[in-house]
Amino acid sequence: xxxxxxxxxxxxxxxxxxxxxxxxxxxxxxxxxxxxxxxxxxxxxxxxxxxxxxxxxxxxxxxxxxxxxxxxxxxxxxxxxxxxxxxxxxxxxxxxx
Numbered sequence: 001x002x003x004x005x006x007x008x009x010x011x012x013x014x015x016x017x018x019x020x021x022x023x024x025x026x027x028x029x030x031x032x033x034x035x036x037x038x039x040x041x042x043x044x045x046x047x048x049x050x051x052x053x054x055x056x057x058x059x060x061x062x063x064x065x066x067x068x069x070x071x072x073x074x075x076x077x078x079x080x081x082x083x084x085x086x087x088x089x090x091x092x093x094x095x096x097x
Contacts, residue, residue, distance in 0.1 A: 008048045008056065008096045018045050021055055021070060021079065028081040029059070029068045037061040044094055054082075058094040067094055 012018075022042045030036045039062035048054040055070040065088040071080045085097065 006048070006050065008054075009046050011044045011046045011058075011094050013044055014042050018042050018055070018057065021072065022057065022059070025068070025070050025079050025081055028079070029066070029070075029084055032068075032081050032084040033066060033086060043090070046094055046096075048096060054096075056094050056096060058088065058092070060090070064088060065090060065092065067092070067097065069097060 019042065022040075026040055039060060041060040043058040043060050043065065045055055045057045048056070052071055052073045055068075055072065057068045057070060059066050059068060064086070067085040067088050069082040069084075071082055072078075073080075083097065
């Protein structure tokens with residue numbers, strides 16, 4: 001199912017695309033959160049197509065989850081962690097923030 005430009009798509013399970021994004025921005029997410037996590041397992045994500053793509057990512061960090069908003073620019077591709085929300089639960093839906 002394609003995502004309408006500007007709309008946030010449905011949450012999706014982890015896939016190779018998400019693993020690639022997370023591997024590139026983990027350090028930036030931890031820096032924005034102000035700490036390093038022993039456990040850092042992506043759980044799900046949703047995307048929003050803008051002039052690039054926003055990734056709204058749910059990550060299991062051990063005793064809780066975090067949500068990260070990551071922007072991927074159009075070519076040349078770069079990533080920017082826009083926001084990190086700590087203290088999320090496994091049940092909290094990952095969506096636009």
